[in-house]
Amino acid sequence: MEIYLLSVILASILVIPFALKTCSPYVWKDIQYFGDLVRILVKFVLRRRRRPFFFVLDRFLEQTAAHPHKLFIVFEKESYTYAHTDKRSNKIANALQAHRGYRAGDSVALFMGNEPAFVFTWLALAKLGSPVALLNHNIRTKSLLHCFNCCKAKVLIAASELKEAVEDVLPSLTEHGVTVLLMTKHCDTPGIEGFSEKVDEASDAALPRSLRSDITFKSAAVYIYTSGTTGLPKAAVVNQNRLLTALAVLSSNGVNPSDVIYVNLPLYHTAGFIIGFIGSIETGSTIILKRKFSASQFWDDCRKYNVTVVQYIGEVMRYLCSTPKKDKDKDHKVRLAIGNGIRAEIWREFLNRFGDIQIREFYASTEGNVGFVNYAGKIGAIGRVNFFHRRLFPYTLVKYDTEQDEPIRDANGLCMEAPKGETGLLVSKITDIAPFVGYAQNEEQTERKRLRDVFKKGDLYFNTGDLMRIDQDNFIYFQDRVGDTYRWKGENVATTEVSDILTISECLKEANVYGVQVPGHEGRIGMAAVTVNKDAQFDGSKIYNHVVSYLPSYARPRFIRIQNAVEVTGTFKQMKVKLVEENFDPGRIQDPLYILDDSAKSYVPLTTLVYSSIISGNIKL
Ligand SMILES: *[C@@H]1O[C@H](CO)[C@@H](O)[C@H](O)[C@H]1NC(C)=O
Numbered sequence: 001m002e003i004y005l006l007s008v009i010l011a012s013i014l015v016i017p018f019a020l021k022t023c024s025p026y027v028w029k030d031i032q033y034f035g036d037l038v039r040i041l042v043k044f045v046l047r048r049r050r051r052p053f054f055f056v057l058d059r060f061l062e063q064t065a066a067h068p069h070k071l072f073i074v075f076e077k078e079s080y081t082y083a084h085t086d087k088r089s090n091k092i093a094n095a096l097q098a099h100r101g102y103r104a105g106d107s108v109a110l111f112m113g114n115e116p117a118f119v120f121t122w123l124a125l126a127k128l129g130s131p132v133a134l135l136n137h138n139i140r141t142k143s144l145l146h147c148f149n150c151c152k153a154k155v156l157i158a159a160s161e162l163k164e165a166v167e168d169v170l171p172s173l174t175e176h177g178v179t180v181l182l183m184t185k186h187c188d189t190p191g192i193e194g195f196s197e198k199v200d201e202a203s204d205a206a207l208p209r210s211l212r213s214d215i216t217f218k219s220a221a222v223y224i225y226t227s228g229t230t231g232l233p234k235a236a237v238v239n240q241n242r243l244l245t246a247l248a249v250l251s252s253n254g255v256n257p258s259d260v261i262y263v264n265l266p267l268y269h270t271a272g273f274i275i276g277f278i279g280s281i282e283t284g285s286t287i288i289l290k291r292k293f294s295a296s297q298f299w300d301d302c303r304k305y306n307v308t309v310v311q312y313i314g315e316v317m318r319y320l321c322s323t324p325k326k327d328k329d330k331d332h333k334v335r336l337a338i339g340n341g342i343r344a345e346i347w348r349e350f351l352n353r354f355g356d357i358q359i360r361e362f363y364a365s366t367e368g369n370v371g372f373v374n375y376a377g378k379i380g381a382i383g384r385v386n387f388f389h390r391r392l393f394p395y396t397l398v399k400y401d402t403e404q405d406e407p408i409r410d411a412n413g414l415c416m417e418a419p420k421g422e423t424g425l426l427v428s429k430i431t432d433i434a435p436f437v438g439y440a441q442n443e444e445q446t447e448r449k450r451l452r453d454v455f456k457k458g459d460l461y462f463n464t465g466d467l468m469r470i471d472q473d474n475f476i477y478f479q480d481r482v483g484d485t486y487r488w489k490g491e492n493v494a495t496t497e498v499s500d501i502l503t504i505s506e507c508l509k510e511a512n513v514y515g516v517q518v519p520g521h522e523g524r525i526g527m528a529a530v531t532v533n534k535d536a537q538f539d540g541s542k543i544y545n546h547v548v549s550y551l552p553s554y555a556r557p558r559f560i561r562i563q564n565a566v567e568v569t570g571t572f573k574q575m576k577v578k579l580v581e582e583n584f585d586p587g588r589i590q591d592p593l594y595i596l597d598d599s600a601k602s603y604v605p606l607t608t609l610v611y612s613s614i615i616s617g618n619i620k621l
Helices: 002-021 027-049 056-066 082-097 116-127 141-150 160-175 196-201 240-246 270-283 295-305 314-321 344-354 387-392 443-448 495-503 540-550 577-582 608-616
Strands: 071-075 078-081 108-111 132-135 155-159 179-183 220-226 234-239 260-263 286-289 309-313 336-340 358-363 395-398 423-429 450-452 460-470 475-481 485-488 491-494 508-516 525-532 559-562 593-597 602-605
Touching (some): 027 240, 056 270, 071 082, 071 116, 082 196, 108 160, 141 160, 160 179, 220 270, 240 270, 295 314, 309 314, 314 344, 395 460, 443 450, 495 540, 540 602
Parallel strands (some): 336 358, 525 559
Antiparallel strands (some): 423 460, 460 475, 485 491
8 A cells, every 4th residue: 555655646746747837727736735645645654654553542642742731622611731631531441441341442332412521531442442432412212222233332421411311222221231321420220320430539540552452453443423314323434544544634724733623513423523623633732612513602712712723514604604793703813614515605705704714625424435625715616636636536426317316327337427517426436545444233334335337347436425516627516415406397406506595585594405206296396394584474475586586497495394493413414304204294294384386476375275186186286
């Protein structure tokens, strides 16, 4: 692998003079990016060569030794230096090691919201050589058990406020001999042990390295659960190698030790854990940890703590832009926002309103083997085709049939590359340096993400499930998730697009758009579950006029369902599956339902009579 890397780097250096001759205005940025890639790779290769093995934990220990008294975590009224964090995690590790129900190296599930103990416990488990499953603290009952069982954990460590959620699944945990520890002093529930007193009493001495001597780069480090939007979550295995590469995510974007990083996304997901937390370990920065994202506190926090780097997902930026404007909107020290999913129009609005902040939009997935970063700052793009990057990570867009939900294949059964300007499915070759580890205990879902016979019989690619487009200037644009489109009257409708149009109307706050099936019709017809702005009324004819002026007829949502709140997952992804199932049946849905009525030029209430006429085919849509 190293030889391969070196040869690619050498070959690439020889190519630079030619690249310079091409007159792309971005050539210097491309070369800079190439320089960054080389630096990251060299650092990674050197670390991989170190003996004993060098893991993310060792980077944390290096930072602690370098500046023990520097603040690492600030949370509400508490703050912890690197040394304090190190000692606190030693205590947890020592308390665990003394416990009968645990042996160093056992898998442990962590069920906790964003708080310092999350970080301490993860570090403790890293010191003991245990893989950690990062459970989403919003899940309950069946889903919680499913996630727990995916990682074969022997121990569950939960935050005290999640006691009831743990009690719900306790019989099954007890039956399987799981040790259940609650971060509280005492717990009366039989089968759940209060753990914090043991931690307080435990020694804060460092743990011997021998405890983790069995760990290799292939060992699972964390399990991160992905995609709660369809079916049950899957546990993506993040191994030590991957975690080591993840160290570069912030440093490669210019984050340095003097930066203060605002982490307000859940630590159980990639954005909060890998980018925010692991990224900060590499840079040795200070983390301002928030229990959860709050649009109203966001800028006040940034001012109070002198935050310089913030993380986002698209929804965060949208929420921030929809807060009431203030005079001090530009009064802060934030210089960099790093994240994923910001829309072009929100991007512009954000810069206008909050000032000169560098936005580093990137594309990556927890389990995927290819990522991009928009290093050229082109609004709306997620990245740029870079010769060197593509040599290292051979990815392609292939033509995709959204109706059949599969790649289009030629007469020989091979995929076809989508030409520039056309939307295609992003697939990336699975190689030694771009591996796909898969999901724990779920070979079926793992296999589903593998795509074979792409350009040659027998080759193997990772199917990202994301539709992208590359423009003539080589910028890459995210188009949609496979499945986030539906087809109606022979046309593809992108749900995000419709939802964006709906939410710029006066009265609607949020819109979750999906397609529902209608008997006697091909494809799916558009439906939107919406919330109405505070102090506003749903005005059927206004929305009708808005929709008609912005959307082609096939893309107009035929049905509107008014909800008090749009259901979202922990990372604000909208839940669709249940809504799709409930369809537009007024007999099943308590929420007010409206139907688009062209003759009345309005959205009018959907009656049971109209509903049954649609179902019986008397009304054609
Ligand atoms: C933020 O920066 C200002 C000015 O540089 C300084 O006076 C203040 O103490 C800083 N606040 C924190 C929380 O570091």
